[in-house]
Amino acid sequence: MSAGDAMVVIGGGQCGARAVQVLREGGWEGAITLIGDEAAHPYERPPLSKAVLVGERTPEQGAIHREAFYREQRVDLRSGCAASKIDCAARAVTLSNGETLSYYRLLIATGAEPRRMSVPGADLAGVHVLRNAGDALAIAGELGPGRRIAVIGAGFIGLEVAASARQRGCEVVVFEAAPRALMRAVPAEVAQCLVDLHCERGVDVRFNVQVQRFEGEGRVKGIVLGDGSVVPCDAAVVGVGVAPRVALAQEAGLSIDNGIAVDPMLRTSDPHIYAAGDVCSFVHPLYRRRIRLECWRNAEDQARVAALNMLGRDEVYSAVPWFWSDQYDMTIQIAGLPAFGSTQAVRATGAASKVFFAFDEAGWLVGASGVGQTGEIARDVRVAQELIARRIRVDPERLADSATKLKSLLAAAVH
Template identity: 40%
Template sequence: MSENVVIVGGGHAAGQAVASLRQGGFDGGITLVTAEQSLPYQRPPLSKAYLAGELPRERLLIRPSAFYEGAGIDVRLGIEATSLDAGRRSLMLSDGGQLTYDHLILATGGRPRPLSCPGADHPAVHYLRTIADIDAMRPRFVAGACIVIVGAGYIGLEVAAVAIKHGLRPVVLEMAPMVLARVASPEVAGFFENVHRGAGVDLRTGVAVSAIEDRDGKAVVLSTAGGRIEADLVVAGVGLLPNVELAQAAGIDCDNGIIVDAFCRTSAPGVYAVGDCSNHPSRLYGRRLRLESVHNAVEQAKTAAADICGNPLAYDQVPWFWSDQYELKLQTAGLSQGYDQVVIRGDMAKRSFAAFYLKDGRLLAVDAVNRPGEFTLAKRWIRDGKAPSPQQLGDDSIEAKALAA
């Protein structure tokens, strides 16, 4: 009897797992279970082109419905996995059904961290994670509206850029002393602050939301700085919580995500976890990581599928991310935490530069703004544990391809 795989999730990781299993020669049954009413779709465009109304819903799909039909996939839309019995290898579903499996891939992703202030349940408050989230906020996302964005990470700044482009009045509140506080240096953060303020964003750092009140259907946002902002729309982007409840209740090891090994295997036989919900060991950084990125989701899905197909290959990737804001493309390779030196290559004033982060002379990460060449090279250097000297890195007269690591 052939084996079967059940995949729980509806994002990049789930969609890639389906494709990689079939590409790897798996000819058993594959069932995809997702609580959403859509086939697996891309999430990065949600805060950009889809929010702006520039990308139709069907273009979000990672693969069209014909792919799943042709691959013989049993797709269960709008159905939640409610409980897991890892010993019996069975999964209970919200429609009362039950699935048994030989292999289970948990691609459950995460959910937005909710605001904890009084009034956080005001109808004008929205989060940004799913198609339904965007569709719900779009009636309020109109020219002339005041939008308060809580949090100045990638999501918050992307929403602010789209809001400016479409004639809204964005106010960004960030409790940290600078934007992108968890991921960027003060130099890079200062650059993006100047860009957004120059574009017309009312950007306030060191300010948190203390409460939200109602005034005739609008949200009045009270801040720790003492201000009151009357908003048509409030968008919260204050982090992501990994969806580990299904695994945790089944006795699977969890700690800031579902714990996996280098092959994306959990502590339960036959169960894998991939994408935003998983916590994996990193050879490059010598610690465990939980990453929220498309690249990580896709590559971990490939890793789990390869293991199921009998072709195990340890996950050993350089993390990378991107963000589009105005005409700027920020591409980040590696993780900068713990750096002791920043080398800027290029001209921030011309909006084309790369910030290299080093620790004891070793390259940890790069933030490249409109500099694809440096981004590509840095990924290779990080992977190989090499880098040019700081003097070479900072010398923009040397072409990127001529830099010697």
């Protein structure tokens, strides 16, 4: 095989699996290889902390493509095989089995990995992180009526695990070092709605708490906090964020800046290599700063743009970020980047549903966070996403007024 006719994608996750599909649909006739270090065929991660933990589905039911897809689309899927080296000069990737693959264009979609805690006992059995199917099955095996589950970190993963564990009848305590939940992601009021819901369902959520160590002999049986108190537990789940998997790119000499740094077309510092999904950072044309996103929609959208650009197009990645989380019967949906806002307008969209709109100092809408029932927030969050994308200037008072039909703001834009 000559380098001239091979597309190689490293990372058989959300982004890699979608990218190979777009490469074929986009007309690539040559070889396509997808290298994934997990044993399973590519699957969706969002159900892992929700339906898989509550026992409603298996990870395999979240397969991104049907089994036959790879054969029918002539995608050479190398599951259980890691890429161990990229030689940019030779345009070749070395695999863990010693094989070398040449590429015409390469996509790095290696995702992110959970941060571990560096406190004593963090490696005891029963202390888990959650990123892949194996992690989810191991945690699911810990859950059951009366089991005491400690969750470290009140971010999205931690709170989703807490909700699932509670639904399985566990006694759940959440420890968060910060003064509130979801510190980087949503306004304080949205975080509070979720925390209230957890408290109503019987979860013990504690803020400003430092975990000093995990204790137990061979297996965790308690958590020692900063004030010296010990909270007994049968298992713990650490959800303290993720780090982009950049080692391979870094060793290959590609630019790194909170992830693999890519240009607006998702090209790395080597013009033959692209990066997309959780692993890359990019300057968003609307926000004009380098950001890195960790969400499903971004992985899907960047896969598409990267693949088309690998085929020779010049598409700029400009999608307004969109994210969701489900906890119990409540959904949270976020469009844009609320953290970049300095003022806000609140709109009641249902009995217990609200959308919080965030504005920057210049008065531009930069984000919207909806919390409540999906049917009561989804439409308004979608309109907010469009208002942000089209840079339509809106009056916060009109957004807050539930009598205003938000769609009308798309037409009657004040520029």
